[in-house]
Amino acid sequence: MKRTLPSAKDLLMRYTPAALALSLVAAISASASFSAPPEQLDPRAAALVEEGRTAARAGDLDSAIDAYESALTVQPGSVSVLLGLADATRRTGMQGKAVHYYRAALEADPRNLDAISGEGLALAEKGALDKAGRNLTRLKSLCGNDCPQAQALATAIASGPAKPRVLTAEAVTPKPVVSEN
Numbered sequence: 050m051k052r053t054l055p056s057a058k059d060l061l062m063r064y065t066p067a068a069l070a071l072s073l074v075a076a077i078s079a080s081a082s083f084s085a086p087p088e089q090l091d092p093r094a095a096a097l098v099e100e101g102r103t104a105a106r107a108g109d110l111d112s113a114i115d116a117y118e119s120a121l122t123v124q125p126g127s128v129s130v131l132l133g134l135a136d137a138t139r140r141t142g143m144q145g146k147a148v149h150y151y152r153a154a155l156e157a158d159p160r161n162l163d164a165i166s167g168e169g170l171a172l173a174e175k176g177a178l179d180k181a182g183r184n185l186t187r188l189k190s191l192c193g194n195d196c197p198q199a200q201a202l203a204t205a206i207a208s209g210p211a212k213p214r215v216l217t218a219e220a221v222t223p224k225p226v227v228s229e230n
Contacts (some may be wrong), residue, residue, distance in 0.1 A: 098133060118137060
């Protein structure tokens with residue numbers, strides 16, 4: 050009995066159903082890894098986060114930072130706490146520290162739009178417009194041009210870096226006081 054080699058059509062018909070089934074399993078398992086359940090905060094951390102939000106809304110950014118840092122000690126690595134802390138530090142003018150917190154949040158959740166946008170805003174305010182532009186490109190690929198995070202970052206990049214606060218030497222020179230000995 051002579052054995053013939055299978056044709057390409059036979060191989061295609063034989064292995065296509067198995068390949069489709071494996072592709073479907075891979076697609077489902079890959080998409081399930083991106084849909085993580087929402088983060089549940091410890092009640093103490095949640096109270097501290099709310100205290101931080103209230104202080105930030107009132108304009109007391111130092112108290113907000115203290116509350117967020119306390120919440121971070123209660124629940125280390127929490128993305129929502131890191132985002133609040135990063136936003137408060139960025140608003141106080143400490144963009145470098147804010148970038149650090151945004152990057153820590155991105156390590157835990159690489160597709161977090163608020164973290165990508167916040168990091169881009171801090172970079173734009175710092176003057177690193179090329180790096181902020183990369184964040185904008187990443188945002189547009191994730192959510193499109195119409196998402197509020199992409200629009201806010203595009204506006205910040207267009208406005209350029211924040212004006213540095215310049216303090217002249219005359220402003221801090223003490224007035225000489227003449228006294229008798």
